[in-house]
Amino acid sequence: MKILVPVKRVVDYNVKVRVKADGTGVETAGVKMSMNPFDEIAVEEAVRLKEKGIATEIVAVSMGLAACQETIRTALAMGADRGVLVETDVELQPLAVAKLLQALVAKEAPGLVIMGKQAIDDDMSATGQMLAALLGWPQGTFASKVAIENGTATVTREVDGGLETVALALPAVVTTDLRLNEPRYASLPNIMKARKKPIETLKPADLGVDPAPRLAVVSVAEPPKRKAGVKVASVAELVAKLRTEAKVI
Amino acid sequence: MTSLVLLEFDASGIKQPSRSAVAAAAKLGEVHALVTGENVASAAAAAARLPGVAKVLAADAPSLAHALAEPLAALLVSLAPAYSHLLAAATAVGKNVMPRVAALLDVQPISDIAGVVDANQFVRPIYAGNALATVRSADARKVITVRAASFDPVAAEGGSASVESVAAPDAGSGSRFVGAELSRSERPELTAARVVISGGRGMQAGENFKLLEPIADRLGAAVGASRAAVDAGFVPNDYQVGQTGKIVAPELYVAVGISGAIQHLAGMKDSKVIVAINKDEEAPIFQVADYGLVADLFTALPELAAELEKG
Ligand SMILES: Cc1cc2nc3c(=O)[nH]c(=O)nc-3n(C[C@H](O)[C@H](O)[C@H](O)COP(=O)(O)OP(=O)(O)OC[C@H]3O[C@@H](n4cnc5c(N)ncnc54)[C@H](O)[C@@H]3O)c2cc1C
Numbered sequence: 001m002k003i004l005v006p007v008k009r010v011v012d013y014n015v016k017v018r019v020k021a022d023g024t025g026v027e028t029a030g031v032k033m034s035m036n037p038f039d040e041i042a043v044e045e046a047v048r049l050k051e052k053g054i055a056t057e058i059v060a061v062s063m064g065l066a067a068c069q070e071t072i073r074t075a076l077a078m079g080a081d082r083g084v085l086v087e088t089d090v091e092l093q094p095l096a097v098a099k100l101l102q103a104l105v106a107k108e109a110p111g112l113v114i115m116g117k118q119a120i121d122d123d124m125s126a127t128g129q130m131l132a133a134l135l136g137w138p139q140g141t142f143a144s145k146v147a148i149e150n151g152t153a154t155v156t157r158e159v160d161g162g163l164e165t166v167a168l169a170l171p172a173v174v175t176t177d178l179r180l181n182e183p184r185y186a187s188l189p190n191i192m193k194a195r196k197k198p199i200e201t202l203k204p205a206d207l208g209v210d211p212a213p214r215l216a217v218v219s220v221a222e223p224p225k226r227k228a229g230v231k232v233a234s235v236a237e238l239v240a241k242l243r244t245e246a247k248v249i
Numbered sequence: 250m251t252s253l254v255l256l257e258f259d260a261s262g263i264k265q266p267s268r269s270a271v272a273a274a275a276k277l278g279e280v281h282a283l284v285t286g287e288n289v290a291s292a293a294a295a296a297a298r299l300p301g302v303a304k305v306l307a308a309d310a311p312s313l314a315h316a317l318a319e320p321l322a323a324l325l326v327s328l329a330p331a332y333s334h335l336l337a338a339a340t341a342v343g344k345n346v347m348p349r350v351a352a353l354l355d356v357q358p359i360s361d362i363a364g365v366v367d368a369n370q371f372v373r374p375i376y377a378g379n380a381l382a383t384v385r386s387a388d389a390r391k392v393i394t395v396r397a398a399s400f401d402p403v404a405a406e407g408g409s410a411s412v413e414s415v416a417a418p419d420a421g422s423g424s425r426f427v428g429a430e431l432s433r434s435e436r437p438e439l440t441a442a443r444v445v446i447s448g449g450r451g452m453q454a455g456e457n458f459k460l461l462e463p464i465a466d467r468l469g470a471a472v473g474a475s476r477a478a479v480d481a482g483f484v485p486n487d488y489q490v491g492q493t494g495k496i497v498a499p500e501l502y503v504a505v506g507i508s509g510a511i512q513h514l515a516g517m518k519d520s521k522v523i524v525a526i527n528k529d530e531e532a533p534i535f536q537v538a539d540y541g542l543v544a545d546l547f548t549a550l551p552e553l554a555a556e557l558e559k560g
Contacts, residue, residue: 016511017376026380094348095357118493122375124360125344129318130352138424139318141345144486154427158486159341160440160495161431166317169423178493179480214357218370218383226518229539231530235552238524238542243560246522246539248444248501249468 001111001148001170002057003046005080006101007039009064009071010121023219035071038116040078041176044183045146046114047079054148057081059108063092063100069199076194077186083199088211090204093122096211098130103207105135110171112153117142117175128175138168141175250278250368252334253306255325257316257342258284258292263299265441266338268402270395274336275301275403276365282306282410283328285321285417287314293412300407310417315429316342319422322349327418329354329390333368339394339496340440351392358392359384363399377492377515397440398498398519432485434472439490442471444501445517447490450477451506451527451546458484460547461505463554473497475507491516506546509534526550 011017012034017026035043049055060075062068063086072083086100105113118125132139140146140155144163147154153168158177168174186194204211232238242249252274256267274280281304284292293307306328312320325335325346335350337343339361351358363381364372370385371393439445446461446468458472465472473495474488490497492515502520507513509525509532517523518537525538528545535541542549 011376013512017379019380026376093357095352095355098352120377120492123373123377123492124348124358126348126351126358126360129345129348130358132318133322133349133352138422139345139349140424141318142341157341159429160487162429162485162487163431164315164429165427167425167427172423177486178476179486214387215359215384216387218385220375220380220382223374223378223381226523226537228536229523229541231535231541231543235542235544235549235556238540239553239556239560241540242501242522242524246501248522249557249560 001055002059002108003049003055004059004061004105004108004110004113005039005042005046005075006061006113006115007043007071007075008036008116008119009033009062009068010036010119013037013120019220019222023221025217025220033067035074036116036119038118038176040183041178041180042114042116043075043078043080044181045176048181049148050079059084059110061086061101061104063088063097065089072199073194074186076197077191078184082197085199085201086204086207087201088204090211091213092211093213093215094124094126094130095214096209097127098134099209100204100207100211101131102134103209112148112170113173115173115175117177128173132173135173138172140166140168140172142177143174144177144179146174146180250333251281251331252277252279252336253281253283253328253332255283255285255337255343255346256296257338257340258295262295262405263292265402265438266340266397268299268405269397269400270336270338271299271301271403272400273362273365273395274334277334277368279303281332283308285313285316285324287311295405297410297412298406298408300403302408302410305410305412306415307412308415308417313417315426316346317422317424317426318346318349319424320417320420321346322353323418323420325350326353328415332390334391334393336393336395338397343394347392347394354390354392356388356390356392357386358394359386360394361396362393363396377511378518379511396496398496432487436465437469437471439471439473439488439495439497442499444468444470445473445490445497445499446470446503446505447473447475447507448478448483448505449475449507450481452478452483455483460550464550464557467554467557475513504534504538505550507534508532509537
């Protein structure tokens, strides 16, 4: 079975983002970029399925600027076999990404797509569900455990009340939650090997997709800042303040 | 212009995040509500009592019993032509189903809105809430999930809407519900509680979460946790507060042994009053705390329990 793993290049999770002075977005120039943490988990899961002999090939896909090559290289160094870059400088929103992935799925015919449950930049948490919808495939979102057997993916999902398990007839889309696995670091030899793995480059037009965004960003603003309050010297003082000053207990 | 809001409910009625979604929809015009599941008559009656709801649609079918995304999306798509906006709370159910609905309608969903500007423009947090984007949708129909903590919920009682049955489309889906392992607790739900007390890695063990209990009992609080505490297995996943966990905005949030990473702050920084208890006076949590106590939690928590008893 072939597995397709989409990976997104995002501002690194350790960076404290700053809103641009002109209110058009956040500052990305000179900022450290990395693979979306949930996508690392997706790559790891695919690599483990290959190590177990369940997957035969892993194709890592990224979309956006040419620099997304780096993100694909990271996936290749973790164990993906080859990459596909859909190159465009159009701002890609989840609907466009889902349509591009749909076209790639038609081309590659994977048995499973594993992807992050959300990207930590736009926090949309939508692309996996949208891809599943366009393909007419079942979806297993927010997965903390995945087992593949006899053409079925059994997915344990993190839901509001705890955990829920669903059985999906393959092919299917699975989106990863934080506790699915702990992604490996690529070893130096694997980073070297990854340089030789092939990356195919396509344009949205090659896939017959119009990637134009549907949501226009009107403005981006800083959220209201909280002021640091006071330090209290004792538990007694804390309780007194909560009772008489904040009046919340 | 009429909106349809997908509601979630339990034995005690319509859940608070869904009532917040109704409040958001009410800013857009007339509101209809949808309840789905098996034997939904009492939930439909509860929905009909929500102030501001003009009509309730009830879809009663075994295929809808577990809110699986595939049949639920098919139902919403079948109802969509009559509505300008389709909304749900940004809960596990809402986040699972609404993007699926949007794709089937060829619409870009608008996730986790924290504000309604007008029928086409919405405010939503991005980058773990470190920026607020105002976006304008070019789609004819909007598909939206609502950040419950940003909208005061409508009351549970006061309305009297009509209830109409709707049929669930017969969508064969490759998805089957196997089972659920839900946490049981007598405490209020995290997203609905007036007070939340959360423990982090500093708690050191699941056992030590017992130290929070007398305090939570006394304050009627829900108990939450940081990702580190969940990953370490101290408490179940549904306790997690943060960018990728639950978003809460209680009157009082008490963070115990939590450093204050941006991903945690993303889930609680809109709380009215924040208290931090941490032994490291440099911990970033103190930068957002109204009241900070630099102390070892293993002495501070029993003292806090005792002090509250005195009240
Ligand atoms: C993609 C992504 C998503 C994430 N999503 C979330 C999320 O939703 N929610 C979330 O919480 N995190 C999330 N994180 C993780 C986040 O970055 C932090 O790692 C996490 O919040 C740290 O948890 P903590 O504060 O409990 O642990 P630590 O950072 O280890 O802090 C422990 C604190 O306890 C204090 N302490 C220790 N012992 C004591 C004592 N005896 N008495 C008093 N204080 C003590 C220490 O001084 C320290 O400040 C996410 C990370 C990533 C990459």
